[in-house]
Amino acid sequence: MKKIFITILILIIFKSADAQYSKDNPKVYGDKSFNNKDYYEAAFYYKRAAEGLSLTLVQAIPYHAGENTTTKPAKKEDRAYICFQLAESYRLYENYQEAEGWYLKVIDESYEAKYPLTRLWYGVCLRANQHFDNAIKQLEQFISVYNGDSKYIDLAKKEIRNCRFAKEQYQYPLLLDVVELKDQFKSDGSDYSLIQRDGNSFFTSSRFVKNDKKHLNRIYTLSKDKPGTPEVVEFKGDESKKELEYGTPSFSENGKRMYYTRWYKEGSKTIHAIYYSSWVDNAWSAPKKMNSNVNAEGFNSIQPFVTADGLRMFFTSNKPGGQGGDDIWVCYLDFNGDATSSTNLGSVINTSFDEEAPYYDMPNKRLVYSSKGFIGLGGFDFFESFSKLDKWSEPKNMGYPMNSAKDDLYYLPNHDDARKFYLSSDRESECCLALFGAVDSRHVFSGIVVDCDTRKPLAGAKVSFIDSLSKDTMKQVVVGKDARYAFDVTNKRPYSLRLEKAGYFAKNVPVPASGRMNKDTLESPDICLQAFTIDKPILIKNVLYDFNKATLRPESKLVLDTLVIVLKDNPKIKVELSSHTDSVGSNKYNDKLSQERAQACVDYIISKGVEQPRIYAKGYGKRIPVAPNSLPNGKDNPAGRQLNRRTEFKVLKVE
Numbered sequence: 001m002k003k004i005f006i007t008i009l010i011l012i013i014f015k016s017a018d019a020q021y022s023k024d025n026p027k028v029y030g031d032k033s034f035n036n037k038d039y040y041e042a043a044f045y046y047k048r049a050a051e052g053l054s055l056t057l058v059q060a061i062p063y064h065a066g067e068n069t070t071t072k073p074a075k076k077e078d079r080a081y082i083c084f085q086l087a088e089s090y091r092l093y094e095n096y097q098e099a100e101g102w103y104l105k106v107i108d109e110s111y112e113a114k115y116p117l118t119r120l121w122y123g124v125c126l127r128a129n130q131h132f133d134n135a136i137k138q139l140e141q142f143i144s145v146y147n148g149d150s151k152y153i154d155l156a157k158k159e160i161r162n163c164r165f166a167k168e169q170y171q172y173p174l175l176l177d178v179v180e181l182k183d184q185f186k187s188d189g190s191d192y193s194l195i196q197r198d199g200n201s202f203f204t205s206s207r208f209v210k211n212d213k214k215h216l217n218r219i220y221t222l223s224k225d226k227p228g229t230p231e232v233v234e235f236k237g238d239e240s241k242k243e244l245e246y247g248t249p250s251f252s253e254n255g256k257r258m259y260y261t262r263w264y265k266e267g268s269k270t271i272h273a274i275y276y277s278s279w280v281d282n283a284w285s286a287p288k289k290m291n292s293n294v295n296a297e298g299f300n301s302i303q304p305f306v307t308a309d310g311l312r313m314f315f316t317s318n319k320p321g322g323q324g325g326d327d328i329w330v331c332y333l334d335f336n337g338d339a340t341s342s343t344n345l346g347s348v349i350n351t352s353f354d355e356e357a358p359y360y361d362m363p364n365k366r367l368v369y370s371s372k373g374f375i376g377l378g379g380f381d382f383f384e385s386f387s388k389l390d391k392w393s394e395p396k397n398m399g400y401p402m403n404s405a406k407d408d409l410y411y412l413p414n415h416d417d418a419r420k421f422y423l424s425s426d427r428e429s430e431c432c433l434a435l436f437g438a439v440d441s442r443h444v445f446s447g448i449v450v451d452c453d454t455r456k457p458l459a460g461a462k463v464s465f466i467d468s469l470s471k472d473t474m475k476q477v478v479v480g481k482d483a484r485y486a487f488d489v490t491n492k493r494p495y496s497l498r499l500e501k502a503g504y505f506a507k508n509v510p511v512p513a514s515g516r517m518n519k520d521t522l523e524s525p526d527i528c529l530q531a532f533t534i535d536k537p538i539l540i541k542n543v544l545y546d547f548n549k550a551t552l553r554p555e556s557k558l559v560l561d562t563l564v565i566v567l568k569d570n571p572k573i574k575v576e577l578s579s580h581t582d583s584v585g586s587n588k589y590n591d592k593l594s595q596e597r598a599q600a601c602v603d604y605i606i607s608k609g610v611e612q613p614r615i616y617a618k619g620y621g622k623r624i625p626v627a628p629n630s631l632p633n634g635k636d637n638p639a640g641r642q643l644n645r646r647t648e649f650k651v652l653k654v655e
Contacts, residue, residue, distance in 0.1 A: 026052070027082065034089060036268055040431065043089035043098075049082050055105070080111035084118065091121055094379070094406060095430045096128035116146060120156055128378050128405045130170065132163040139163075158375070166377045169400035172493040175441040178401045180428060184222060184230050185435045189215050192424035192433040193248045193303075193357075193410040197255050199224035202233070203435060204247035217245035219260060233258075235277055237286040248303045248357075248410070253310030255279070257337050261302040262287055272300035274315055276337050293331055293339035296320065303357050306333070313339070314358035314367070324352035328369055348392045349385060356380065357409040370409040371395070379407040382423070399491065402438065409433070445511055446486040447524030449479055449499055451531065457483030458529060461501040468494040468510070487511075497527070498569075504529040508569045530566075532651050537578070543601065543647040550596035552604060560601055563649065564608045567615065572655040577601050578618045578648050582641035583629035587621055595619030601647060616652070 030045030087102035103122035112118045119142040126135035139156045146153060185191055189206030196202075201222040206215050209232065220230035238244065241264040249260045256279045263272040273295040275287035295301050296319035303316040314330050322329075327350040331342035344350065351373025357380075358369040365387040370380040374395060381403040383395035397403065404427035414420035419440045424433045449461040457479075464476045465487040474495070479485055489495065495511040509527055532538065540563060543556045552560075567575070579598035581590040598617040606612050622629075627640035 039089045039093040046082055046086040046089055050086055053079055053082060055079060080114055084115045096125040100125035100129055116148060120152055124159055127159055127163050130405055132167045136160050136163050161375045162378055165375050172491050173401050174399045174491045176401055177439045178436050181435040181437050190432040191435045194422040194435050195249060195412050196415050197251050202249045217247045219246050219249050235284050235287050250304045250306045252306055259304040259306055272302045274301045274304050291338050293342045305358050307360055308362045314360050316356045323347055323350040326354040326356055328355045328358045359411050368411045377403045378405040380409050382408055382411055442490045444486050445489050448526045449483045450526045450528045452528035459483055461499055464498040466496050466498055468496050499527060499529055501529055504531050505566050506569050534651055537648040537650045540647045545597055550600045552600050557604060560604055564605055564610060567610045573651050574614050574653045575649050576616045576618050576652050578620055580620050580624060580644055580646050581622050582644045583622045590621035591619055594621045
């Protein structure tokens, strides 16, 4: 469990620690708190020590009104120690913004030799604060000079990969809208692990508990009948330990049994285990600890998730038999609700780092969980894996904005709307998890391929869905009788379609970022392909010239741009571009004029990036009319001569 005691510390420190500071050396208290892993409290004391050493400006704060802070000359090693410990304290409770500056101070004041991991952690903070390029620079510099434990080199290399992955994710995010839940779901503590059951909402919060007069993690419910104020879920007869805390609820298939994490302190150690209670006489029974198949003596088990059929429970544990740290496990449940066995999900799912907060979607055999062990944006990231024949697929990072540079956990769906779900994250906080609602705007891009002349569906056309940046083909289909294609669009990267069929000009078309939506499908207008036959001329309409000139008009260039697109979309074809005149004038005059006009078109097309060998200019003068230049009675035929003054192209060869 993470960040669940910090809010309590915030309140306690300001009341008690300051009196101690005014009499004693804050470094001593900072070291004591740091050794107890109370990093927020440690940062408080080290910050006061830094002020005493003139390492930072002293700022007036309410509970120090009128106090005079004296400074004493300090040894360089003392200054270095306070800077580094303050940076470490901030980082370890994930206040990367503050930590970044203090690691930089260690580097700038030449303390790095004494604390050789400084640049590594500085790079990690830069990554968490989304300064990816500088983070890569610092991490590469750390790798080049560090000669200590290889695990830190491995971590630096992993963080560089994280930075590169994150840069792309932030540039082209998933089509998801993630917004923090407010009002009754938000408090002065942590709020996380929202789950729905029978129209009611259950979640965990460390908000102030009036009855206990302190901040403690409790399971809260928002009733569909009383949606205004969350109520604490009470368990009968559970007074066995002081300062008991509860969280991360999950339910049996009929909702009559609740599984949850229950924890308490024994000395400086926190004991976590999974318990369950039954709904009897309109109340939850006293907690019953699950057996040793789940709760191994001396180890922690947390975050239960019961499958929809009630037969299995996924959970998190650091007990023996795993890959290291917290791992995802699964157990079968007996009729009474206890575990008959448990199995580690193995090295495909788990790493030597921590994995937490499993969710299993039975219909799709899909596991969603959080991990620190794979390439991601930082902290805990969501990953998904699919089960087939008892084997898991390689976990896939679920991307930004589902993931952030901080911790993201507890994915749970909205049962009323398949496009919505919930997650918990500290992306907008220095200390605490908060609840977020997400709307999935990913969609299907769909349309029909038709013949440009007949407008009928063009069965057998090949349609490719292409990443416009990498030029990789993401998916390819050959359309059936209905000529319909459909592709999943999941993020804001630019995509395009390539449509091809033998005897037709291929076409590349950009995929629109938005358009007319029909439910979750973006409907595209019909896309047509133009048929062609080798050596058969195709008229190019509206290529115009001034009288007796071969200079292209601006409007003619716009028309020729369409031919440029055709040639670029079809790099294997070679074409002839021809110009024709009417019968006015001599053959010599018309041959020369038509050749110049055809060449003017070819020159323009080549200037647009089409290779010269692929297009050939030919002037036919008045030799190939398509209409009579004069009427049967010998009079002039202006309409016929207009048709004869034309520009055409034909495909000579397809390589």
